[in-house]
Amino acid sequence: MSRTLIENSRIWQEDRFVSGQTLIIAEGFINARRPSARIEPMPGDRRIDGAGAYVLPGFVDVHLHGSKDCDVMDASEASLQGLCDFLLRQGVTSFLGTTMSDTRERIEAALAAMRAYANRPHSPFLGVHLEGPYLNRDYRGSQPEAHLRAPLAEEYLPWLDSGQIKLITLAPELAGAEALMKAAVERGITVALGHSGASYEAMHEYIAEGLRQITHTFNGMGPIHHRQPGLFVAASEHPQVSFQIIPDGVHVHPAVVKLLLRLVGSERVLAITDAMRAAGLSDGEFGMGDVSVIVKDGIARDRDGSLAGSTLTMPEALRNMMRFCDLSLAEALPMFTTVPARSIGIYPQKGSLMVGTDADLVIWDEERGLQATLIGGELVYQTRDEFTAAIADG
Ligand SMILES: [Zn+2]
Structure with missing residues (x-):
């Protein structure tokens, strides 16, 4: 030995x-x-x-679309390999390849490519995070409107049954979302809310039905209002719900990242990059799934000006989190390792x-x-x- x-x-x-x-x-x-x-x-x-x-422990990123001119929606082995090579250079030893809202054919091509790529030795690729296409168009951010739709069992059941999906982001208020959540929970898939306008009242129900995570907290969702507290306030009241956050200082103001930690505790917060293909490259114009994105000063926006993923890497995110929230390495680290790993049921084997x-x-x-x-x-x-x-x- x-x-x-x-x-x-x-x-x-x-x-x-x-x-x-x-x-x-x-x-x-x-x-x-x-x-x-x-x-x-x-x-x-x-x-x-x-x-x-x-x-x-190596970093665990449950929400990442691409980096270094590679994107999981490219649906190619070369792209997945390029992405994995880049991520190992960033200390990411586990990640979920995150899909965009797109046509059924293109999502299935991406899933097939990731299925073919799975189970390689010394690969950080762990499975799929299905972000969309079952999202609320009023909170779509840069998710392409034309590809948003209500959940249809005939479409999603084969995806869930493939065994490769570890996390799904959906808008629980859509017609048919309840059945989708139930099907996901039955298969051990973590259900996250994202691109949603769920109300405070309804949110307690969704959590009772198995919702366990909030995708890129504060981005692509209804805000907090003192007479309409909204989904975030409800989620904060349930200790079993964890919160993804993009600590790039652009998606969420550092003071609000700090507020989140103070409110729910770092043991319920997981750092994500939500990185897209421009991460690791210079400014320019890029495709993200079906969306064209312009990156200026490292900030990615679609043609309507909505933030379209980030160019963040995990080492930058870790340094930012320490700086924004005045944390030591030991205090910040679990948000990059323990919490994300636990949130998709792979702790302590990973993280x-x-x-x-x-x-x-x-x-x-x-x-x-x-x-x-x-x-x-x-x-x-x-x-x-x-x-x-x-x-x-x-
Ligand atoms: Zn998103």
Whole structure:
């Protein structure tokens, strides 16, 4: 059994970092964590010198359409591969490929491409987040109006039955949405509300029916009004509901991100990028599904001026979250790991560094940020040559 030892680092232990330990990886899993002084090296051990950096679980992004000129709606293996390669360089070791509202044919082509791509070793691709097409046109944001429709069982049942969908974003007030929610819950798919104008009163019902998450909170939904509290206030009252937030400082003002945390607690907030194909590229004009998007100063908008996804990456999001809310790394981190993983039922296998879980992790330097990514115990990305030099056999 060949082992990888990560030494000289501060290792994440559920809610804090612990020094003086060595993390032992074997066969792709976290095998043990031991006091460094008591480690006996074995022949064939690979050793990584963490150089005092932090060792964190890899980031989990449940809402991401694309990056680096790739988009899941391209429905191609090359595009999915390009996206996965980029994400590993951003420390993302788990993500859900997120679809856009589109024709049945194009959504099915995207699903088929993702099905064919699934289950590769050392891939961050985990499954699908179906965003739309069952959304409320009054809150569509940049979701193309022509492709929004009421849920139709004959269309969605084969999608849900494919087993690849882990999360669905829908507007629960649409005719037929109740049956769709029921079908999703029965199949273990997490139901999120998004692009919706649900009322405060109705929201309690939807939560009783199984709604568990709010998609890009405050974006694409009715606002809070002191006489019409709306869906957000209702959701905040139910501890089983978690909240996606895009911490780019554009989609939601930093002060409101801070307010959200103060109100519901960081254990109910999950950071997402909602990134589209322009993430990782310079400004320009791009397609997002059926929508054409202009990116200026890193902000993506459609022709009507609606925000159309982001160009955010997880390392930027983490730094922003720490800055906006005045949090330490240990305080901000669960919103990028534990909470998203738990929200789609994959915690602690993903999103933790507990013994027995997948060895998906990130080495993070306080000043320089991301230093390296390991997935399934394999070092797939590193920023510096010194880091390579620190790896030696035996
Ligand atoms: Zn959206």
